[in-house]
Amino acid sequence: MLHWKCRLLWSLYFTLAGFSHSFSSETFEEELTVQTLRDGKVATRFSFSTVLGGATPRNPHNLSIEDDSQHYTLFPLTLGQILREYAVTELHLTLNAGKWNYDRWGYPDEEGVGTGAELWAWIGDGAVATVDERWRDLRNALAGLFCASLGSLDELRTTAPALTFTPGALPDWPLPHAIRHASLPSEHVCTENLTPFLKLLPCKSLSGIASLLNSHRLFDADWHGMGLHVSWLPDDGVQVRLTFQAVTDPLRASSNKRDWSFASIFDRSIERACPVAASSRIVVALPVNAAYSINPQPSSDEQGYATFNVAEQAKPLDVSMQWPANFEHSKSIRLATYSVTPFAESPLSIRRTLKGSTQDHGKLSVFIQNDATTTTEVAYLETMPWIVQFYLHTLTVSIDNIVRDDLLKNISYTPPVPHSRAMMFQAVLVLPARSTVHLTIDITKAFLRYTEHPPDAQRGWDLPPAVLVPLGGLARQRIYTPTLLVDLATPDFSMPYNVIIFTCTLIAFIFGSVFNYLTRKFVVLYKESN
Amino acid sequence: MNLKRSLDAGGIVFPVLVGGRLLLALTNLSGALKRDHQLSSPLTSYLNLQEGIFLFKNGVDPYSGGVFRHSPLFLALFTTVLPASRTVSSIIWTLCDALGAWALVQVWRARQQVAKTSRDSLIAAAYLLNPYLFLPTLALSTSSFENTLALLALMFAARGDASRSLLAAALLLQFSLSSILLLAPLLLLLASSPVSQLASPRAFSANGKSITSFVAEFLAYTTVLTLASTLVSGGWAWIPQTWGASLTLPDLTPNVGVWWYFFTEMFDHFRPFFLMVFSVHLLIYVAPVCIKFQYDPLYAAFVLLGVLGTFKSYPSMADPGLFISMIAIFPEIFPCKHPIVTALLHLHAALLMPLFHHLWLNQGTGNANFFYATTLVFACANGAALTDCIWAGLMIAIGEPQEDYVVVQE
Numbered sequence: 001m002l003h004w005k006c007r008l009l010w011s012l013y014f015t016l017a018g019f020s021h022s023f024s025s026e027t028f029e030e031e032l033t034v035q036t037l038r039d040g041k042v043a044t045r046f047s048f049s050t051v052l053g054g055a056t057p058r059n060p061h062n063l064s065i066e067d068d069s070q071h072y073t074l075f076p077l078t079l080g081q082i083l084r085e086y087a088v089t090e091l092h093l094t095l096n097a098g099k100w101n102y103d104r105w106g107y108p109d110e111e112g113v114g115t116g117a118e119l120w121a122w123i124g125d126g127a128v129a130t131v132d133e134r135w136r137d138l139r140n141a142l143a144g145l146f147c148a149s150l151g152s153l154d155e156l157r158t159t160a161p162a163l164t165f166t167p168g169a170l171p172d173w174p175l176p177h178a179i180r181h182a183s184l185p186s187e188h189v190c191t192e193n194l195t196p197f198l199k200l201l202p203c204k205s206l207s208g209i210a211s212l213l214n215s216h217r218l219f220d221a222d223w224h225g226m227g228l229h230v231s232w233l234p235d236d237g238v239q240v241r242l243t244f245q246a247v248t249d250p251l252r253a254s255s256n257k258r259d260w261s262f263a264s265i266f267d268r269s270i271e272r273a274c275p276v277a278a279s280s281r282i283v284v285a286l287p288v289n290a291a292y293s294i295n296p297q298p299s300s301d302e303q304g305y306a307t308f309n310v311a312e313q314a315k316p317l318d319v320s321m322q323w324p325a326n327f328e329h330s331k332s333i334r335l336a337t338y339s340v341t342p343f344a345e346s347p348l349s350i351r352r353t354l355k356g357s358t359q360d361h362g363k364l365s366v367f368i369q370n371d372a373t374t375t376t377e378v379a380y381l382e383t384m385p386w387i388v389q390f391y392l393h394t395l396t397v398s399i400d401n402i403v404r405d406d407l408l409k410n411i412s413y414t415p416p417v418p419h420s421r422a423m424m425f426q427a428v429l430v431l432p433a434r435s436t437v438h439l440t441i442d443i444t445k446a447f448l449r450y451t452e453h454p455p456d457a458q459r460g461w462d463l464p465p466a467v468l469v470p471l472g473g474l475a476r477q478r479i480y481t482p483t484l485l486v487d488l489a490t491p492d493f494s495m496p497y498n499v500i501i502f503t504c505t506l507i508a509f510i511f512g513s514v515f516n517y518l519t520r521k522f523v524v525l526y527k528e529s530n
Numbered sequence: 531m532n533l534k535r536s537l538d539a540g541g542i543v544f545p546v547l548v549g550g551r552l553l554l555a556l557t558n559l560s561g562a563l564k565r566d567h568q569l570s571s572p573l574t575s576y577l578n579l580q581e582g583i584f585l586f587k588n589g590v591d592p593y594s595g596g597v598f599r600h601s602p603l604f605l606a607l608f609t610t611v612l613p614a615s616r617t618v619s620s621i622i623w624t625l626c627d628a629l630g631a632w633a634l635v636q637v638w639r640a641r642q643q644v645a646k647t648s649r650d651s652l653i654a655a656a657y658l659l660n661p662y663l664f665l666p667t668l669a670l671s672t673s674s675f676e677n678t679l680a681l682l683a684l685m686f687a688a689r690g691d692a693s694r695s696l697l698a699a700a701l702l703l704q705f706s707l708s709s710i711l712l713l714a715p716l717l718l719l720l721a722s723s724p725v726s727q728l729a730s731p732r733a734f735s736a737n738g739k740s741i742t743s744f745v746a747e748f749l750a751y752t753t754v755l756t757l758a759s760t761l762v763s764g765g766w767a768w769i770p771q772t773w774g775a776s777l778t779l780p781d782l783t784p785n786v787g788v789w790w791y792f793f794t795e796m797f798d799h800f801r802p803f804f805l806m807v808f809s810v811h812l813l814i815y816v817a818p819v820c821i822k823f824q825y826d827p828l829y830a831a832f833v834l835l836g837v838l839g840t841f842k843s844y845p846s847m848a849d850p851g852l853f854i855s856m857i858a859i860f861p862e863i864f865p866c867k868h869p870i871v872t873a874l875l876h877l878h879a880a881l882l883m884p885l886f887h888h889l890w891l892n893q894g895t896g897n898a899n900f901f902y903a904t905t906l907v908f909a910c911a912n913g914a915a916l917t918d919c920i921w922a923g924l925m926i927a928i929g930e931p932q933e934d935y936v937v938v939q940e
Contacts, residue, residue, distance in 0.1 A: 359890075
């Protein structure tokens with residue numbers, strides 16, 4: 001009996017060893033970057049990367065045959081199942097709250113900072129199930145995984161902007177791929193999204209850098225957002241990267257100091273390192289021309305960045321930075337000599353507004369200011385749900401009120417279809433050096449069925465941000481404009497019955513009167529005298 | 531030279547009216563009116579037409595989206611023959627109205643079987659000065675073309691010119707699916723005469739063979755024009771976008787008709803049923819009206835135009851306007867049953883509709899029910915005018931009430 005049990009244990013051991021051997025190339029790395037911004041706020045960025053070495057995305061041709069069984073030690077199984085089930089090659093999901101201020105904060109570390117939910121995926125074509133079917137199922141699966149309303153990213157919001165959303169690693173794909181993109185600016189990121197996010201990490205939020213992810217503090221930040229990025233790196237394998245960005249404000253009216261610490265930002269400190277992490281680093285950008293002190297002693301200090309190796313540092317680890325000098329808001333914003341390390345400054349500044357007070361038409365106005373000393377080309381993308389329709393013949397591009405139609409080229413346009421398809425306008429815009437390009441277009445606002453309005457219909461509809469991508473020259477990083485709110489005319493929601501009754505009564509009345517006359521036959525009779 | 535003769539006959543009035551209208555067209559009114567929902571529907575809006583032309587010229591299929599719902603023939607016309615500048619368009623639209631007025635005068639003359647009457651100027655004025663007609667023209671709504679084609683079809687039919695009449699009707703069908711209602715009275719008119727028979731009802735007497743050949747000719751024209759449209763637009767996508775739209779009502783932009791708010795407020799699972807009911811409801815009138823007025827098909831066409839103006843899916847002011855202006859060529863029906871009530875209903879609706887539309891969409895101090903209520907009043911006004919005209923048309927045969935005689939129902 002004992003002997004039999006021993007054999008069972010041994011066989012179990014070998015089975016497990018076999019599994020761990022077959023996926024020995026799974027690596028997990030985590031990193032936290034902290035940076036004080038020009039306006040005194042502190043930007044933090046968590047990045048958790050798991051690479052499944054040697055793996056390739058599923059070939060969509062094999063979707064009809066049964067897939068290999070999946071066994072992972074570090075790679076999140078629930079996500080792996082979704083990726084294989086729908087044969088998704090590249091996937092990006094971001095859930096953000098707030099407006100990223102490029103003018104003050106520069107480019108973010110993670111470029112997907114569009115307000116609300118944004119999902120885009122490159123999906124291999126050629127399977128029995130079409131790209132659109134798998135895109136729909138993918139949305140629903142991710143909605144379930146992240147407890148977010150991603151199911152609302154339906155056909156009404158789906159577009160295919162291949163020029164703006166290029167695949168990250170750009171591997172030499174043997175299969176034709178198609179992009180699907182959808183954004184839902186009214187979706188809000190919340191604790192319920194962070195909990196499933198943490199479940200995808202090998203150490204959850206129990207140890208390592210992830211233990212700093214305190215939802216009470218993160219969702220209290222001025223700007224916060226989480227992201228999921230799946231891409232195929234042909235040399236390494238399939239990479240899943242989970243990110244969380246937040247911008248917090250350490251400045252207080254009482255003490256105008258930019259001092260921060262993990263305790264003040266997250267109300268937590270790192271108690272122990274994540275044992276399975278191949279690397280676990282905290283990178284702090286150091287100020288350039290200002291006095292500061294950083295605690296504890298960094299593991300290394302190179303090129304303006306202090307790096308802490310979490311495994312080596314004494315626990316609990318609470319990194320903090322002190323600034324002896326008070327922060328002077330106006331000075332640091334206006335003067336060119338910034339006292340902190342600037343982000344890669346954004347030379348483009350964009351203002352987008354929706355003009356017009358009526359509920360049936362309006363005008364979209366976009367100012368794009370190019371501060372660079374060279375002419376820049378940008379890919380410009382507008383995606384709109386069908387409720388806002390562009391009149392493309394009214395599109396004007398001007399600089400200082402002088403019409404410059406030559407600045408807009410390579411226009412590709414997918415007109416909206418009422419009740420079913422979103423609009424996509426994509427073009428290459430030439431921005432001359434040190435100039436402000438003004439783009440206007442007339443729009444018409446649709447009239448919706450009463451069942452199509454959201455419950456808070458009077459609030460209006462959030463319109464997705466426009467996206468600009470500098471082509472060549474500048475860093476090829478996406479820039480998102482703030483979202484817009486459009487006010488649509490509403491019917492009276494309380495009286496569908498009344499309208500049906502009134503209209504039907506009127507039609508029946510006219511119909512009745514007409515047929516009353518048409519079916520009568522009049523004759524003239526001689527009235528006999530009484 | 532026909533036009534010249536009729537111009538001479540009309541005297542100074544007709545040129546003066548057209549001149550005045552041209553002056554009005556050259557003002558900048560169209561810029562202010564072209565967005566007005568009462569003057570042009572999504573199917574006839576000039577802005578949508580411009581957008582479609584722009585997309586077509588730039589290689590985007592205008593029928594792949596949901597904005598452009600005009601016939602491909604308009605695309606062909608405005609991308610090749612006519613320029614799309616607004617001033618030129620305003621002049622073309624006004625001249626199109628002048629042509630419509632001339633056709634209406636010709637219909638009147640054919641009905642009276644005379645070359646010239648003293649009433650001609652009045653009829654031209656009734657068409658050219660009707661605000662329901664000239665405001666949509668100023669707004670550059672393509673319903674002006676539809677009205678002119680309807681009048682041309684009636685005019686040629688009244689003159690017995692079958693081919694041109696059927697060609698005009700086939701063209702009209704390309705622009706507006708619901709105008710198929712006019713086909714039946716048009717065929718009857720071709721097979722009989724336009725002379726007023728309202729006072730002496732009798733059974734329809736004409737050989738049915740000619741009607742069969744007319745139908746065949748109409749079908750041939752329609753087929754050719756449909757194929758031409760398909761060639762122009764490069765596919766069949768235009769059919770669901772133009773004809774299909776008037777059946778499925780994808781665009782719920784407010785207009786003066788009864789459909790838009792009904793289907794805004796309709797429960798989703800009843801929508802297909804009521805769309806069917808509303809579409810079939812239009813067809814129901816054709817046979818009874820044509821049977822009842824079989825002795826005067828021109829009058830049947832007039833009544834069906836009234837039905838279209840009241841109940842079609844995407845009406846503009848121009849549709850009831852055509853019906854109202856056409857009353858001028860039937861002086862025998864005056865006075866109608868309740869002329870004052872009908873006129874006041876129209877006045878009420880015409881004053882309140884723009885006001886409530888403005889309050890709802892621009893001012894924000896009214897809601898959709900305000901405008902909906904005035905469109906109901908407008909439908910009442912059109913319905914009252916329609917029933918008045920039917921009643922009057924039937925009572926002519928009875929004549930003036932006389933002593934010792936009573937009118938009873940059989």
